[in-house]
Amino acid sequence: MSGLAAFAEALLADDAPCPPGLVTWNGSAPDKRFAVYRNNVIVGLVDALADSFPVTRALVGEEFFHAMAREFLRRSPPRSPVLALYGEGFAEFIAGFPPAAALPYLADMARLELRRVQAWHAADADAITPADIAAVLADAENLPAARFTLHPALFLLVSAHAVVSLWAAHQAESVAAALAAVNPAQAETALLCRRDLEVEIYRIEAGTTAFIGRLQQGQAFGMAVEQALQADDDFDPAAALALLLRAGAITHITIPRRSDP
Amino acid sequence: MILGSTPNRRAAAARPRSLPARAGIGLKPEHFRDILDTAPDLGFFEIHAENYMVDGGAFHHYLTRIRERYALSIHGVGLSIGGEGPLDEAHLDRLATLLGRYQPESFSEHLAWSSHGGAFLNDLLPAPYDAATLARVCEHIDRVQERLGRRMLLENPATYVEFAASTMAEAEFITQVVRRSGCGLLLDVNNVHVSCTNHGRDARDYIDALPLYAVGQVHLAGFAEDTDAAGAPLLIDSHGAPVAEAVWALYCDALDRVGPMPTLIERDNDIPALPVLLAEARHADRILERLLPIARGAAA
Known part of the structure; x- marks a missing residue:
């Protein structure tokens, strides 16, 4: 040696x-x-x-x-x-x-915090504005084929535990009181994204998770909505889009135009 | 004479120039906003290269804005120039990208190793001063300077042990490295004080034995005090305290030999509020100004 x-x-x-x-x-x-x-x-x-x-x-x-x-x-x-x-x-x-x-939730908390660090340092990209998306939504005929580019700082974390609530409780003024209100065994999914240099963590439902996950994989809007509805009958595409906008999570939308006959 | 913005002048302005012979401080995220809000009068900022080897986010946001207003020194802590293996080319690529982006006036690294067998050990570790280490260090510096397309400064280390295998003194080793590789010397005065205390050497003799003609920058920092197994003082290069009086005195002596130099106040632990570091920088500036009567007169 x-x-x-x-x-x-x-x-x-x-x-x-x-x-x-x-x-x-x-x-x-x-x-x-x-x-x-x-x-x-x-x-x-x-x-x-x-x-x-x-x-x-x-x-x-x-x-x-x-x-x-x-x-x-x-x-x-x-x-x-x-x-x-x-x-x-x-x-x-x-x-x-x-x-x-x-x-049992400790490992997923570490997963969430690693994602948070990765989101903090991820590449920069400009988010589109509400006006940009309004134009896309107005184009009802082509909307289902639209493909979304999501921010490099966007991550999803599906957990069998209440990782988002536990994390949020530790940001509260009185951590003990906030923790007392959390049931750690409640399954939760986290959406992480960066806006104005800060990483935000949102708790999202199954339909929204499926929707964002499909968009992130590059599937078209229509397909993503379909998958989301299979995961959750009550899935609301408008609310999911509003969340993505608020999170600064959409950086580009491509709408393939149908060629005229 | 009117200095026109001719293409030649623009090309010259785009080249990295040298740091001013003034005091600078390490850039810490805790101080990002204060720096932009208060625009302190400082010679330069220094960053640790590895902290900025990320794709985006707050670090690049603030560094970009601070870089627009200040001279910049990029100081690597992870190249492992003294390591036994080949240099990590992926890391060298990241370094080249970072230097390309920020065009620092100075780039420096350490006479130390920090990686072995693919593991990064996150400390500046010592190597024996023998022919094999000398050949390896020179080869690594050649590669760094070739890849980055610029001369680098090599920092003298703070060490706690010495090797039975060493065949030359540290200052002689550094002299050989500088002569063979053409790199410059970053004279860390705190490291001189720490190492010389830890190894029973005279700090002034040590400095005299260094290739002082190659010094391009000086570092000052604070240390922690402990004792070795025999009860002798063992100083730890903690970067967690103000610069000690003994180090200021050694700094004055060193400047008498090398002339005014860009001088970094290093603080990486127990980081105080920005004004505390600015006060230390002003102290260094006052010492530097004593050596610059002509420049001061011209500016007045």
Whole structure:
């Protein structure tokens, strides 16, 4: 093993001894000095996760979160120096982390927070205006064939737990009171999108989820509405479009014109 | 004489120029709005390259606006120039894109490694100063300068251990790197103080042994204090405190040798309100101004 390989391995291993080949000017044991590097690495990466997953952290408390994050980063150190996006795989790790089993919604909260970070840093794009969409809606004949381009910062997250309500409760002034009103076992779907640099998180119903999901996949408006109605009889396309507009989520609409006979 | 906007002048203006010999501070998201609202008088801002390697959003929004008003230094913390493996070309591509977008007056990186076996370890780690490391570091800097199409500055490290395998002193190693690769030197005075304390060296002798002719920028920061296993002082390069008196004194001495230099006040932890950092920058500016009587007279 090369010198740096042993150094790197000892940084991440829990109780590994100091790597060989280190010297000090005063003959002091190098362990305590090496520990500065280990501490920098571990604390730096735990802090990166703590910054990206604040509600996950709040749900379990600082001590638990730090222990869980350390375990994760030892198994899955970042593969890229772009730490802003570190945390891919954290939710899956949490789902299989036995000490977190008592909080079945914790993994989905981590999924939501990772999406939130991704939405925060996603590419910029200008949203269309209500006037733009009015013109599209007025063209009833061609509307079903219209294809929507959605914002790069738009994400959907379907959860068997009340992730949106739990997340929102942690933004409230009195978190405890807000949390008391949440039933964590309630299934919810989150719509995330960025408007004026801020990421907004909306709770959406099954029909809207199907509708936006199909639009995001590039399906035509008519097809997306059909799928949404299959998911939910009460689906209201106008309300769903209004939500997308409010979220700044539509960046372009293409209407294929029928060629004249 | 009227300075016309001829095509030649425009071309010259588009080229990255150098940072002014004034104080600058690290750009922190906490200060984005304050900076735009108050437009503080500063020599430049510095960013860590990796923080801006994202597609869009608030970071680019604010950096774009701040860049329009200030000189910019881009400081990489993730290239792993001292690493054993080849440079991460994907990362180098991201760096080239970022530099292309913001056209900084300066680009710098560290004499350190931070990645190994594909894992990014998020710290500036030390390597032995021997022929093998020297060849590797020079090869990596050659590649960086070739890919980015510009000269880079290499920062002297803060270290806590030394290697039995080292065959040369750090200053000699840096001298060789600068001579062979043609890169410049980013003289981090806090790192000098930290490393020399940690390894029982004289900081002024160390600075004298560096290739001072190649210095293009100076860094100042605060450290934390600990002790090693024998009870000797062990300073930690924390970037979490004001610049210490000993470092200001060393800075004055260093400027006497290298002349006025763009000087960064670094603060990455326990980040205070903007005016606190501006006060430290003004302190550095006053020291720089003492070296610039002619320029000051001309401006008056």
